[in-house]
Each structure stands twice: as structure tokens, then as C-alpha cells.
Amino acid sequence: MSGDRRVRRTRRLIQEALVALILDKGYDAVTVTDIIERADVGRSTFYSHFTDKQDVLLSNLDELTALHRPPADGRPARLLAFSLPMFEHVREQERLVRALLGRRGGGPVYARGEQLLAAVVRDELLGAGARPSAGLDLLVVCVVGAFMGLLRAWLDGETPATPAELDAAFRAAVEPGVCAVLGESRRQQASRSPL
The missing domain is CATH 1.10.10 (Arc Repressor Mutant, subunit A)
Incomplete structure (x- = not known):
């Protein structure tokens, strides 16, 4: 070996x-x-x-999140492309994710999970044309909060939803806001472009 x-x-x-x-x-x-x-x-x-034990815990989470990075060119095939694959992966790795993010997991890992997911979301939105701004930062917080809220509800047994149902609920809640911010970013870019 x-x-x-x-x-x-x-x-x-x-x-x-x-x-x-x-x-x-x-x-x-x-x-x-x-x-x-x-x-x-x-x-x-x-x-x-x-x-220490927290290092072990965070290493599990880092590996889980690394699987769901946007493509190298920064342009996902679909807006919020991480969502369904991540919900599906959570279902496949239920035992691990329940230990990491469920009621019995540690508070530091939940915060780290939010940080890692925020980086994924931010990278994806920048790749889709969003401009760095305070508004983008707030949007990332909203998107991460919605995703983590659904994930936590599923992990804690509050909903028997499938990954596809979780993804649909997530998209229904956040896509309108994301599209509005992306549209505003594109309008601002167009107004700054020379004729």
C-alpha cells in the first residue's frame, strides 16, 4: 500500500x-x-x-463542500446549479451530514458549513454576472440561509421531502431575488459600457 x-x-x-x-x-x-x-x-x-476533534469535523465538511464547486470557467449550466446535486449528495451521505449538521453536531461546523456554502454561492453568482457589492453580500446571506434552513429541516426530520422537492422549494424561494440582482448588475454594466 x-x-x-x-x-x-x-x-x-x-x-x-x-x-x-x-x-x-x-x-x-x-x-x-x-x-x-x-x-x-x-x-x-x-x-x-x-x-483536534474540531479539525477532524471540519475536514469532513470541507470534503463534502469541495464536491460542489462551480465549473472552472465559472459559468454553471443553470443558476444555483449546486442545489440539487448537493441535496442529492446529502441524501447519499445522510449519516455523515446528520452528524456534521444535525442536532448532535457541533456549532462550529454549522458556521463553517455556512461559510463554505457562501463561497460556492458567491463564486456562482459572480460567474453568472453579478458584481461584487454589499447587495451581493446580502443576497449570498439570503441564499445560504434558505438552503441551510431546508437542509436543517430535513436533517432534523421535520420534512420527508426528496432532494428534488427540496431543490424546488429552494429555487421557488430564492430564484426571483437572485434573478432581480443579476438583472440589475447587467443593467449597470450595460449603462457603463461605451457606445
């Missing part, structure tokens, strides 16, 4: 141990010792990969 493969395997064991422990007893009750014992790794091995 190559060194890279061993590193990935060890990291994955530690990440999975944390997820299982969060689901068993909640994030706040989990200790690094618990993670080490569940993953069956040594303390020095743990600390060669992660600084």
Missing part, C-alpha cells in the same frame, strides 16, 4: 470514528481519546493528521 493510500485510509478511519461517536453521544461529549479508541489508531498517529 502506498504512503498516500495509507494516509487517506487513516484519515478516513479517524473521520468515520468521529461521525459514529457524534451520532452516539453528540459532538460536545466526544473526546480525542474516544476518537482514537474508536478508530484504533495511536495518539501520535491522530495528531500527525489532525490538530
